[in-house]
Amino acid sequence: MNALEVADIHVTYDKQPALEHVSFHVPQGSLTGIIGPNGAGKSTLIKAILQLIPKLSGDVTVYGQPLKEQRKRIGYVPQRSEVDWDFPTNALDVVLMGRYGHIGMFKRVKKKDKAFAMECLAKVGMEEYADRQISQLSGGQQQRVFLARAIAQDASIYFMDEPFAGVDAATEKTIIELLKEWKEEGRTVLVVHHDLQTVRSYFDYCLLLNKTPVAFGPTAESFSLENLEATYGGKLALLSQNASLQEIGV
Template sequence: MNSLPAAAGSSRPEDGETAESPLSIYDLTVAYNRRPVLWDVGVNLPAGRLVGIVGPNGAGKSTLIKAVMDLVPRASGRIHVFGEPYRRQRGRVGYVPQRESVDWDFPVDALDVVTMGLYGQIGWCLPVRRKHREMAREALERVGVADLAHRQISELSGGQQQRTFLARALVQDADLYLMDEPFAAVDAATERAIVDILQDMKARGKTVLVVHHDLQTVPEYFDHVILLNMRVVADGPTADVFTPENLQRTYGGRLTLLDEATEAMRRRERSL
């Protein structure tokens, strides 16, 4: 069977996957209308790290997050969260979506949004108790918007909305957090607040995977980085991986790589 050569620097689950491994991905391919978005992705995240996913627009960063949570179909591949399929470990995963994917006109206030993060504990169709609302208020306090608890989400600024969804993830007290562009369209104060929260999460042993665009802040914000351009170009400690050579490989030649992957998928289908 024909395929593309393995990406340099990418890891495989068998290179060290254990039941404590927060996220292990092997041979992941995702395609839309037979056009690959992710191709043969292999990643094994270290525990207790702030991990940035970096790459050009259309490189598959958000798709990778969605594939982990079974939100998009896979053409192939295996994904383990703490050694098990996501569906068995979803209670240990917190998620902050892209702001563009949220219906901000939905008639709920900030406190309601955060309380939604507790439904795994509350149970569907069961009443929200006072202790749950107190937990939600504490999470809003932690991200600095407790005074907006009863503000309808459409009335919040972009930064306030992002803080609210971060509070929803925090209240879950998850072990692995997936964040899709949490710094997009936020003010400098909100970005600094988010960074401080991420550092606190790391100090408490949490693993955080963040889709990120600002190359200048990568060395400051993350201690592990995944360079992605449809495939994993390189991943590892930021000091080792975030180099001019790897960035050139990540941001250059995407069309050629896409064409090669598309042709390889066609050859694979013909061989089946």
């Protein structure tokens, strides 16, 4: 069964098309990387799928049902830069927000929710920082808190927006282990990703996107030099100066 089916999404931003004709479907228990140059609409796609921004047209089904009926099964990890880290709250509290969907409106947070949130923090090696004000965490630690919040959501399908951006090596390893664990548990994960060198080792499926999908399929097939050139255009030459195409693995 497909965990996610996206049919013909169109999004405009400031009257300019941001996404056109985006259709693809992701099988359950897969790890999908969404790859493309800056401004290709990768984050926009995730936000449009999750109905965080309006879309002109397009249908999204999650596990065979409309998205609205599956909210509790969806986990979302926004870009770290999108929130105000000076907000008066601590790490545990942010993780608890992952339980709000399950707790429900007007209901108080209970002891068992707190205990579960602590377990989630422990899973990403952050239990010592539970009481730490979030502005006093490093970038990698902040990302771990977001991961712990995602774990707390206990979702069937996860959408992650550049989780690897600006994190230390240890955090990157934590994220990768988590992705593998989720996959083994049959959860589905979509990740907006920037680093072409790691695409082959991290993801089973790959969506190459530049406003419209250039290629989608198992990484072995879709992540080819031809498709990359079609996605990045002239910018690929710049990228390959830093990393040889062999390193990227095409």
